[in-house]
Amino acid sequence: MPRQRPRMSFEYFPPRTQEGKAKLLQETTPALNELDPAFFSVTYGAGGTTRDTTLGVVSAIREAGIEVAPHLSFGGDDENAIGTLIDTYQERGINRLVALRGDMPSGMGGSSQLVYANELVAFVRERTGDHFQIEVAAYPEIHPEAKSYDNDIQFLKGKLDAGANSAITQYFFNVESYFYFLDQCAAAGISKPIYAGIMPIINFANLARFSRNCGAEIPRWICQRVEGYGEDQESIRKFGIEIVTQLCQTLLDSGAPGIHFYTMNHIEPTREIYRNLGL
Ligand code: FAD
Secondary structure (H helix, E strand, C coil): CCCCCCCEEEEEEECCCCHHHHHHHEEEEEHHHHHCCCCEEEECCHHCCCHHHHHHHHHHHHCCCCCEECCCEECCHHHHHHHHHHHHHCCCCEEEECCCCCCCCCCCCCCCCCCHHHHHHHHHHHCCCCCEEEEEEEEECCCCCCCCCCHHHHHHHHHHHHCCCEEEEEECCHHHHHHHHHHHHCCCCCCCEEEEECCCCCCHHHHHHHHHHHHCCCHHHHHHHHHHHCCCCHHHHHHHHHHHHHHHHHHHHHHCCCCECCCCCCCHHHHHHHCCCCC
């Protein structure tokens, strides 16, 4: 039997300005949509800080007839506020969600208690039944707050058992970490798909800073290579495309069920990598 086409999806964050939003909707989305992704997803700011902008971008993409998944977390909100937001998504014809615990933005920590993603999944299922296709987050290099490797896998299982359909991973550059993780998940009784999250290299300095916080490792050889290029941005760009293309090729050749691109709201390099893969 021929293998199913891998599922491809593209992630955005909600732009801060009207110009940014217009560019995302009028230029970036039509260009990336030509690549025929299964859906776009739009992040939700820590603590609910982008509630309206996420809703605005998601609604506009849906109105253009394109499949879209808002990310969602309780943040500091109560069940009423989150319930109303979920109902609005349902009314607007959205049938996918990425359910997260999220993090508190700095300065907002304090009294609010973060709600674990498994509880959000259960809440969505209780409120809307099977309406939404729910994704959750997975961490091949393990979530920075996890007590242990096995413990983190058990919590992923908990989110999937609570009713999520599949998982999308944090980005990684060590392909072995992903396949080892899949094996460990299978051994723990997880049979739902775990899609590979891939970060094209756009701004290496930002990526390096962000990676330190989210627990994704950039291998030393990649750092050394980029450092050697100094200010030569064109060489960094080409190197980034080359290694991320290779990473995706390995994933697809080895049977990954699909890839979720963290596009950072850019058409390139995602489009170039996609073309290199002959998709
Ligand atoms: P959870 O699955 O709830 O896990 C959080 C931590 O607690 C883990 O260490 C886990 O081991 C532990 N844990 C889980 N359940 C329990 C439990 N019941 N009891 C005790 N411990 C538990 N962040 C944003 O702010 N906005 C976004 O839009 C966003 N999108 C993302 C999309 C993807 C695909 C990924 C991979 C991450 C995304 N993040 C986003 C980051 C994410 O919010 C953070 O990594 C956050 O710290 C954890 O969220 P989670 O849903 O994975 O949490």
